[in-house]
Amino acid sequence: MLRANQSIVIHAARDLRLESRDIVKPGPGEVLITVQAGGICGSDLHYYQHGGFGPIQLREPMILGHEVSGLVAALGAGIDNLEIGQLVSISPSRPCHSCSYCLQDQKNHCLNMQFYGSAMPFPHIQGAFQQQLIAGATQCVRAEGLTASQAAMAEPLAVCLHAIAQAGDLRGKTVLITGCGPIGCLSVLAARHAGAARIVATDLSDYTLKMALICGADLAFNTLTAPSALQPYQAEKGQIDIHLECSGAASALAAGVACLRPSGTLVQLGLGGDMNVPMQAITAKEITLRGSFRFHAEFRAAVALMQEGAIVVDQLITHSFGMDALTEAFETATDRSQAMKVQLRF
Ligand code: ZN
Secondary structure (H helix, E strand, O other): OOOOOEEEEEEEOOEEEEEEOOOOOOOOOEEEEEEEEEEOOHHHHHHHHHOEEOOEEOOOOEEOOOEEEEEEEEEOOOOOOOOOOOEEEEOOOOOOOOOHHHHOOOHHHOOOOOOOOEOOOOOOEOOOOEOEEEEEHHHEEEOOOOOHHHHOOHHHHHHHHHHHHHHOOOOOOEEEEEOOOHHHHHHHHHHHHOOOOEEEEEEOOHHHHHHHHHOOOOEEEEOOOOOOOOHHHHHHHOOEEEEEEOOOOHHHHHHHHHHEEEEEEEEEOOOOOOOOOOHHHHHHOOOEEEEOOOOOOHHHHHHHHHHHOOOOOHHHEEEEEEHHHHHHHHHHHOOOOOOOEEEEEO
């Protein structure tokens, strides 16, 4: 039997614990959420497998998780757009709304960002994998018509919508997507919705490539077993208009640059640390290189696109585990030969 407000706390690599946390009353403008579903993200896995990534390392216990949905359980003062019992997607993006970037509508660059489940600042920002979660009402987006599982996909979809916005107009374009985990596959869906004419996907796993095809990629190449598969796209200085790099692997970035046509655009959204970049080719082909980091306004758009049925994410939710199967859930999520998005039930 689980005790009240069980939370999933990472202490160090492979040291994941269920711990009880106090249930707090929502203050003014806040909501108490009974969390329903939570997706395990690549960053959660980095904390689980390695205790962090690059310079971002755990220095104290931290509740994981930032892809959650839940039911409104209690309302603080001053909230009139939410009702008790309602399903909401909860944005983990908590900017301060008052720093220079927030005031310039660049909220994903907030100087005081309190993004759930991040060891970037110290003290770390505690995450959302809790049975009872306090959230700001402005983080909550009504998710009528969606299941709790679907509503928990708003966050990774928002990441991809933000990347698509960095890429510019996709209509009629040939798009290369490298790395076909959940972000790559959601990028396939988002690129198709944005009007891409042709989508080419690459990965090192046949399973994820099959998922990319199910999501609407036209062609999918395993660059491990067919290393020269992209060579035809290098013809006449390059055949690809836009490259969405989702793997964080320098080799995938370099392969994409070789295939981009002059004046093409490379959007890097995979987090691979400090990657080597083929700068000579980027210069000579006048390629636009853009980073893409998190999102803000796109969260609401992600919920709406799923509600309209314009983007369907169900096929990507491959596993769901209860909190009593934590280790199994995280181990399954690390296995790209059989799992896409693994979610937890709270
Ligand atoms: Zn700010």
